[in-house]
Amino acid sequence: MNLLSLFGKRGESASVAKNRLQILLAHERADDGSDAVLISSLREDILAVVAKRVAIDPDSVRLEMDRTGDVTTLGIDIELPSARAS
């Protein structure tokens, strides 16, 4: 969905707002901190796996969660050191 295309149309920004609020509030009302725990543990696991092959800085593994209406996606971003032996 392209927000910008909706944005131009009259009155539609309110329905985008409603949708965003529904997703957010559903999550906030149910929030028990489990996302944070999951992300932290996953990060440690991934770090351990990567560290077996490459020496990396712990901060170079980034996990990004994105909650949409029906699915939650997890983005994993691992920055490898540039001086990696080839």
Place this chain on the structure above:
Amino acid sequence: MSNATVVVVTSGKGGVGKTTTTAAIASALAKEGYQVCAIDFDVGLRNLDLIMGAERRVVFDLVNVVRGEASIKQALVRDKKLNNLYLLPASQTRDKDALTEEGVASVISELRMYFDWVICDSPAGIERGATLAMRHADEAIIVSNPEVSSVRDCDRIIGLLDAKTKIAEDGGRMPKHLMITRYDTERAKTGDMLATDDVVDILSVPLIGVVPESKDVLKASNVGLPITLSDENSPAAKAYTEAVRRLLGENIPVTIPEEKRSLLGKFFKGRAA
């Protein structure tokens, strides 16, 4: 290695446009190519994430970082459109003492290393949250509406900026900029609203921008885009973009927003000429 300029956006009074201003300025700076981090200090009433359209991606927050439960790099939420723009969200905790003085100090000093600009959105009021937000600032943007109670509260905030900040305690003086928002062009004409000059006179703070009351601001918040990204041609966006150029040191006159002349007005003007 960067050494960020830390800017606090503050007002005392609630609802004057601090969060709108923080989002607009942070994204305008990022559009200029700077590495920018916006921090939400409104603990318990987080909103900057919504205004920046990042709410679906928040996992950790400022309090997690202060408590050592997450590193800063994990807690930063990267903007979807600008990959040099980041948000450090506020926590939704009800614990008023969740932020500690030392915790905030160390967060700010770490952020200084990664970014060119750190923009701090303050909560309303003059309590702990507001003083912590301004504590380590290098510059302050004071947001006021052209209205008596807002101006009076700004005066109190100026007092705090000159007393309770690190700069002030070290014998320095906090550089301040006045941002007048929700400026109603219609009322300005009829004289029913404080003029920008009046506000500048009373507060003795140089003007950095005058943002008109605009429906585009509400629309932008609906879709979760800072006004400077959602609609560059909106008068409000233009005012913020201009303010950012001044923040960057350009010496340009402040544009006072004017009511668009109606067709009829244009017609008569044309006839008279």
